[in-house]
Amino acid sequence: MSIKAFAAELNLLLAAPLLVVSVIPTTSIAQGKLYSPIPLPPSNQVSDKLSDKDIPTGQGGFARDYSVKLHAGDNVAIELTSDSFDTIVTLLAPNGSTVGENDDGPDGTTNSLLFVRITKTGTYTVRVHAFGETGVGPFKLKLSRLRPIQSNNH
Secondary structure, three states: OOHHHHHHHHHHHHHHHHHHHHHHHHHHHHOOOOOOOEEOOOOOEEEEEEOOOOEEOOOOOEEEEEEEEEOOOOEEEEEEEOOOOOEEEEEEOOOOOEEEEEOOOOOOOOOEEEEEEOOOOEEEEEEEEEOOOOOOEEEEEEEEEEOOOOOOOO
16 A cells, blocks of 8 residues: 555544544534423423432532523513522523522522513523532422502502
8 A cells, every 4th residue: 555545544534533523512412402491381480399310500509490481671570499408590591691690589588589670582591509519309480570560640
């Protein structure tokens, strides 16, 4: 075998694994199987359980995500309560950026209460997670659209 033929065969062998490596992640992500938030039901409230089977947060804990369609101008309150763990609620914009987050609500407990005004219509993600590494267990999540108070004064 000539050096030129050997070099051509070597290039073919080296290029083939690189092609496979670059195609596999793209295909997996394109199919959307790696991540899919749970749609909030029409009532916008859920009783669920955070477990070690949920999304690892990278800080030793876990998170569960819910998707909800919100509209520009919506004022929302998101309540997250649990007797099992110190709750944190995060609202993520459609692009993944953090819109707001709350650890402890104003009632002096470790439950969370977040108020947010939505500036852009889209599908948002409500993330339920625990403070620290030990939070798993049942929780209640409720999203309310707030309405302005109507005045009776004319």
